[in-house]
Amino acid sequence: MFKIYYKLFCAESLRFPTLLFLLLFLLPARADEGMWLPMLIQKKIPQMQELGFRLTAEDIYSVNRACLKDAIVHFGGGCTGEVISAEGLLITNHHCGYGQIQAHSSVEHDYLKDGFWARTKDEELPNKGLTVTFLRRMEDVTEQVLEGVTDQMSEVERQGIIEANIKKISEETLGDMDPKFHSVRITPAYYGNQYFLYLNEIFRDIRLVGAPPSSIGKFGGDTDNWMWPRHTGDFSLFRIYANVDNQPAEYSDDNVPYRPRYHFTISAKGLKPGDFTMVYGYPGRTRQYVLSPAVDYIANRSNPQKIRLRSLRLDVMNREQAKDPAVRIQYSSKNAGVSNAWKKWQGESRGILNARTIGKKEAFEKRFQQWAEASGHQEYITLIPRLKELYSQLEPYLFASEMYTEAVMAVELLRFANTLESTVERSGTARAAEVAERFFKDYYKPIDQEIFELLFTEFYRIMEPFGDLLPSDPAIGEPLPAEASRFAVLAEYLYSNSALADRQKTMDLLAKDPASVLTLIRQDPAFRLVSPFVVKNRDKIQPRIRDINRELNLLYRTWMQAIMEFDSDRIFYPDANSTLRVTYGTVQGYSPADAVMYLPVSTIEGIMQKDDPHIFDYDIPQSLRDIYAARDFGRWETDGTVPVCFIATNHTSGGNSGSPVLNADGHLLGLNFDRVWEGTMSDIEFDPSVCRNISVDIRYVLFIIDKIGNANYLLDELDISE
Numbered sequence: 275m276f277k278i279y280y281k282l283f284c285a286e287s288l289r290f291p292t293l294l295f296l297l298l299f300l301l302p303a304r305a306d307e308g309m310w311l312p313m314l315i316q317k318k319i320p321q322m323q324e325l326g327f328r329l330t331a332e333d334i335y336s337v338n339r340a341c342l343k344d345a346i347v348h349f350g351g352g353c354t355g356e357v358i359s360a361e362g363l364l365i366t367n368h369h370c371g372y373g374q375i376q377a378h379s380s381v382e383h384d385y386l387k388d389g390f391w392a393r394t395k396d397e398e399l400p401n402k403g404l405t406v407t408f409l410r411r412m413e414d415v416t417e418q419v420l421e422g423v424t425d426q427m428s429e430v431e432r433q434g435i436i437e438a439n440i441k442k443i444s445e446e447t448l449g450d451m452d453p454k455f456h457s458v459r460i461t462p463a464y465y466g467n468q469y470f471l472y473l474n475e476i477f478r479d480i481r482l483v484g485a486p487p488s489s490i491g492k493f494g495g496d497t498d499n500w501m502w503p504r505h506t507g508d509f510s511l512f513r514i515y516a517n518v519d520n521q522p523a524e525y526s527d528d529n530v531p532y533r534p535r536y537h538f539t540i541s542a543k544g545l546k547p548g549d550f551t552m553v554y555g556y557p558g559r560t561r562q563y564v565l566s567p568a569v570d571y572i573a574n575r576s577n578p579q580k581i582r583l584r585s586l587r588l589d590v591m592n593r594e595q596a597k598d599p600a601v602r603i604q605y606s607s608k609n610a611g612v613s614n615a616w617k618k619w620q621g622e623s624r625g626i627l628n629a630r631t632i633g634k635k636e637a638f639e640k641r642f643q644q645w646a647e648a649s650g651h652q653e654y655i656t657l658i659p660r661l662k663e664l665y666s667q668l669e670p671y672l673f674a675s676e677m678y679t680e681a682v683m684a685v686e687l688l689r690f691a692n693t694l695e696s697t698v699e700r701s702g703t704a705r706a707a708e709v710a711e712r713f714f715k716d717y718y719k720p721i722d723q724e725i726f727e728l729l730f731t732e733f734y735r736i737m738e739p740f741g742d743l744l745p746s747d748p749a750i751g752e753p754l755p756a757e758a759s760r761f762a763v764l765a766e767y768l769y770s771n772s773a774l775a776d777r778q779k780t781m782d783l784l785a786k787d788p789a790s791v792l793t794l795i796r797q798d799p800a801f802r803l804v805s806p807f808v809v810k811n812r813d814k815i816q817p818r819i820r821d822i823n824r825e826l827n828l829l830y831r832t833w834m835q836a837i838m839e840f841d842s843d844r845i846f847y848p849d850a851n852s853t854l855r856v857t858y859g860t861v862q863g864y865s866p867a868d869a870v871m872y873l874p875v876s877t878i879e880g881i882m883q884k885d886d887p888h889i890f891d892y893d894i895p896q897s898l899r900d901i902y903a904a905r906d907f908g909r910w911e912t913d914g915t916v917p918v919c920f921i922a923t924n925h926t927s928g929g930n931s932g933s934p935v936l937n938a939d940g941h942l943l944g945l946n947f948d949r950v951w952e953g954t955m956s957d958i959e960f961d962p963s964v965c966r967n968i969s970v971d972i973r974y975v976l977f978i979i980d981k982i983g984n985a986n987y988l989l990d991e992l993d994i995s996e
C-alpha cells in the first residue's frame with residue numbers, strides 16, 4: 275500500500291492540494307462516530323481538541339450564559355436551522371423551507387422557480403403553522419423518572435410509574451408557562467436506561483426572507499440527491515418575530531424581529547482537508563444497536579418493497595409534471611418527499627450490503643452469546659433468542675403496516691377521505707373546509723387515479739401471503755371483476771363517483787346541514803373503500819406492533835446494559851431521537867470504489883460542467899452563466915473560483931438538514947444538508963471510511979445572496995469574519 279502512495283507522491287504532475295489530500299488518506303480513519311448530548315459534551319472535549327477544536331464545553335452548552343446552543347432551532351419539527359443575525363435572521367436548507375416557498379408560489383409568482391427576496395422587512399412572508407423551537411435547558415432526570423420503581427415489580431407496573439412520573443415532572447417544570455410557547459419533553463436514552471428532560475421555547479411568527487431559485491437551491495435535483503460530488507446551494511432564509519417584549523407570540527403586524535441570545539459569526543475564511551468541523555443539530559432517528567434480523571428486515575425486505583411502490587408513484591408524477599407547469603408546482607414538494615426516501619433506501623440497502631453489517635452483527639451476537647454463557651448470567655443468555663423470537667412475531671405486522679402506509683395511504687384521495695371524516699367529527703365542518711381547500715390547491719386527479727390503480731394492483735400482489743392482515747371486503751359495494759384490470763375498473767368507478775375527488779362537490783358537501791355531513795362522507799365511495807383498511811390497521815395491526823415493540827424495547831434495555839459490559843472498549847452514544855446533538859469530525863474525501871478517490875471540496879467549475887439547459891435538474895439561471903463568464907465572483911472568489919460544497923466525517927442523520935457546520939472557533943462554515951450515497955447506512959452502521967456529511971459552503975450562500983439575489987442589504991446584518 276505504501277508503495278503505491280510513494281509513487282503517487284513522486285509523480286511530478288501532482289499539485290499541492292492533491293498531495294495534501296493523499297497525505298490525509300494515509301492517516302488511519304478516525305472514528306468520528308457518535309451523536310453526543312450537548313449537556314455531556316465535556317467528556318468528548320479532549321478528542322475534539324485533538325482534532326483542532328478551540329472552544330470549551332461551556333461554549334457549546336450552558337444554562338448560565340449565552341452559548342452556541344442558543345443560536346440553534348428545531349425548524350418545523352423536521353429540520354434544523356440557526357440564527358445568523360442580531361435581528362433574528364434564520365438560515366436553513368432550501369429543501370427544509372421548500373413547503374413554505376411552494377405555498378407562496380403560483381404560476382404568476384413562481385418563487386420555487388425564480389427565487390424570492392424580500393427587499394424590506396415588510397415584504398417578508400408569514401407562514402401559517404410554521405414553528406421554530408429553541409432548547410432552553412436539558413437535564414438528566416433518570417432518578418426522578420425511575421422514582422418508586424423496584425426490581426420486583428412487573429414491567430406493566432414499572433411503565434405505569436414511569437409514565438406518571440414523567441407527567442408530574444413535565445407539569446412541574448412547565449409551571450405557569452404558556453404551553454403554546456413552551457414545551458417540556460422527557461425522552462429515554464439507551465432504551466430507557468436513562469431519561470432526559472428538554473425545556474423548549476416555541477416561536478410561531480416565522481417569515482420567509484429569501485430563497486434562491488430551485489435551479490440553485492435544488493441544483494442537481496433528485497439526480498444528485500444523496501450523492502457526492504454535489505453542487506447544491508441548499509439554503510433559504512427566514513426571520514423569527516417576537517412581540518415587543520421579545521417573547522414568542524402568534525403572528526401579528528405588531529411583532530418585531532426577535533433579538534436572539536446568541537447568533538453565529540460567519541466564517542468566510544474557508545476550510546481545507548483535515549480541518550475540524552462540528553455539526554450541532556437535531557438528528558431524527560438512528561438504530562445503531564439493533565440485532566442482525568432487524569437489519570436484515572430493513573435491507574432485504576422492507577426497503578426493496580417500499581422502493582418498488584415509490585417507483586410506481588414517481589413515474590406517474592414525473593411524467594405528468596413534465597407536461598404542465600401548474601402540475602409541476604403542485605407536485606414539486608410531494609415529489610421531492612417521495613423521491614428522497616426512495617433514493618435513500620436504495621443507498622442504505624446497498625451500504626449495508628457493502629459494509630457487511632448483517633454478518634458483522636451476527637458475529638458479534640455469537641461472541642456475545644459465548645460470553646453470556648461463560649458468565650452464567652441467565653438473563654443475558656436468553657436475551658438474543660428472545661429478541662429474535664419477538665422479531666419473527668413482529669415482522670408480518672410491521673411489513674403489513676409499512677405496505678398500508680406506502681400503498682393504501684399513499685393514495686391521496688383515500689388519505690384525504692379519512693382525514694376529512696375525522697376532522698369533521700373532531701373539529702367540525704369549518705375546520706374541514708380549510709383542510710379541503712389546502713388539499714385541493716395541490717391536487718391533480720389524473721395523477722392520483724393512475725397511482726391508485728398501480729399501487730392497489732401491486733399491493734394485493736405483495737400482500738398475498740398475508741391475507742389475514744387485509745380487510746375482508748376492500749370493495750365499495752360494486753362487485754369487482756376478477757380479471758387483471760380489476761383495479762382499473764375500480765379506479766374508474768371511484769374517481770368518477772366520489773365527491774371527495776372534486777373540489778366543488780366537496781365544498782358543497784361540507785356546506786350542507788352539519789348534522790348530515792358526516793353521514794354523507796361516510797357514504798362516499800372513497801371513505802367506504804379506505805375505512806376497512808383503517809379499521810384493520812387500527813384494531814389488528816398497530817396494537818400487535820405496539821405490544822411486541824414494548825417487549826422488544828424492554829429487552830433492548832437489558833441488551834444495552836449487557837453490551838456495555840461485554841464490549842467495554844466501545845463508545846456508546848444514545849440513538850438519535852430528534853433531540854439536540856453534537857457530532858464532530860474533519861473535512862475529508864473518501865474512496866467510493868476501487869481506484870476512485872473523491873476530493874472533499876466542490877467548486878463553481880463543477881456547476882458549469884454539469885450545466886445543461888435541456889436537463890431540468892442541471893439548468894442553471896442565465897444570470898449565473900453570465901457571472902461565471904465574466905468571472906464576476908466579487909469578494910467570494912477563492913483561488914480563482916467559488917467553493918460550493920464540502921464533505922466531512924460528521925455523523926449526521928435525517929433532521930440534521932440545515933444544521934450549522936462550525937469550525938474550531940464555533941464560526942459558521944456552512945449548512946449540513948445531506949450524506950453521500952455510499953454512507954447512507956450510517957443510521958445503522960457508521961463506517962468511517964465512507965460515511966460523509968455534505969454541506970453547502972457558507973461562501974457560496976453569501977455569493978448567491980449577493981450576486982444572484984442582489985440582496986446584499988441582507989449581508990449588512992451578518993457578522994462575517996474574513
Ligand code: ARG
Pocket residue numbers: 369492494495496499500610611613614928931947948949
Ligand atoms: N437527501 C437530503 C435529505 O434527506 C436532501 C433532500 C432534498 N433534496 C431533494 N432533491 N429531494 O433531506
Ligand code: ASP
Pocket residue numbers: 352353926927928929930931932947948949
Ligand atoms: N437530508 C437530510 C435531512 O433533511 C439529512 C440527511 O439525511 O443526511 O435532514
